Amino acid sequence: MLLCTVAVAQERGQSAKGAAEKKKIVFIAGPDSHGKGEHEHNGGCTLLAKALNDSLPGVEAVIVRNGWPRDKSVLDNAAAIVFYLDGGGSDHLELVHAAEMEQLTSRGTGIVNLHFSLEVDAKAGGERFLKWIGGYFETNWSVNPVWEASFASFPDHPVARGVKPFTIRDEWYYHMRFPADMKGITPILQALPPESTLKQPDGTHSNNPAVREAVLVRKEMQALAWAFERPDGGRGFGFTGGHMHRNWQDDNFRKLVLNAIVWAAKMEIPPEGVPSATPTDNELNALTKRVP
Template identity: 40%
Template structure:
């Protein structure tokens, strides 16, 4: 079920190291974040997956608010050695989706979906950004509903296109929807030009689901949820954000803060009261 904000309110009254040396024992950081970038498929300035994850690593490594967190970057949609996922506290994936070609989505290749499922079963966190949330309903929809709470449904809508979820590029004001949630710490409403995915497929009346960001969409009668979070029964935490189209949006402090807060939260390490401070690498 795709939920707008009004409906949800009713439900809830240095160089980048691609292969860092693994720490062990007492030397192991308290939290490990695995950042995975898919292969680029769009023009300059959009869907800059590699640049996105390297920027996030820089922010995590340099923030005065992030302590004992090791972030590592993996390219081409999957770690060269998947064993690095076995002790990850959260996995962040920014990649192509599967609506044009299922094999374009890293999790739909080989045993990747099952490997991630094993990590989710042990309580690992999962963050999916932008095009990553495009998955086929029958092959991965159930998993995404469980792991992060929702996905872009491009198969179960009306003809001729068959899309249930929607896309629109617009400049809007985005608003923190759940001010008391740790991901919303320090966030304020801000103006954002974005390729929004909305009318996301959520479970009906999912008690775990917490809206994080909402925004009015031109032509839609109610504000739409464009970022959300869940805490699973296995203890794992998930976060979905449909923004991420334009790489330049990382220049916005609130934009970075929300994603960094979410990464820490899904790794079971919470942001400070004013959110995670960050500085930008050269863009």
């Protein structure tokens, strides 16, 4: 009986140890803000979190919906935080909670920003975003057209593991604001946008002389996703796509983001990338239901 008791205790101890060793990844999902199939922050986070929990035993992915967590303890010991929400001005969620963000990054928490969460008021938060993830969308500098981008090659970086060439239509932001020396930044997705993306009149998000000079004259490849190694040892990742919910059905699009989240959490990415099942149309449509 004593041997059985000891064995059970050891098994429970090993189980508790295994649970304690899991890396916590927290998704902060903003309210869905567009029509069905666009800016589906809740559905996208649900899909990505499930993929991580299903495929990587060492991960505990949890979702906080509709803003900063009321119970801040959910962020305790978070290896990485993923922001998928509406950004914009000085009231950006990460700026409102800048002091907490500084505490999180100072202890090595990885930060991942998807799509609109990359846009922040330059004066209020530009320097912070450069510090946290290496880049951001700056109005009157960056642009947000919908276009088809093709990715034929990738850098030798863990985030690109198992990702094969793909082409996909999305609202790909580009001409992002980066530091001049690009120190610590590795572009993961790069493309040269077509001239058709700059047909709109000049505006805060549509066109400007600087972007025309960079793309139409100098023909500079634009970084649409990047990995950032912070000087303090932490990691950041920016991904400008993610406007259209259906794009999560693309295996390479999805794999790259899953890889990036795992990398930001300082976990080892499998040789062929993070595996996940392709969502069916029914599954994808079920995820577009609004979350209160």
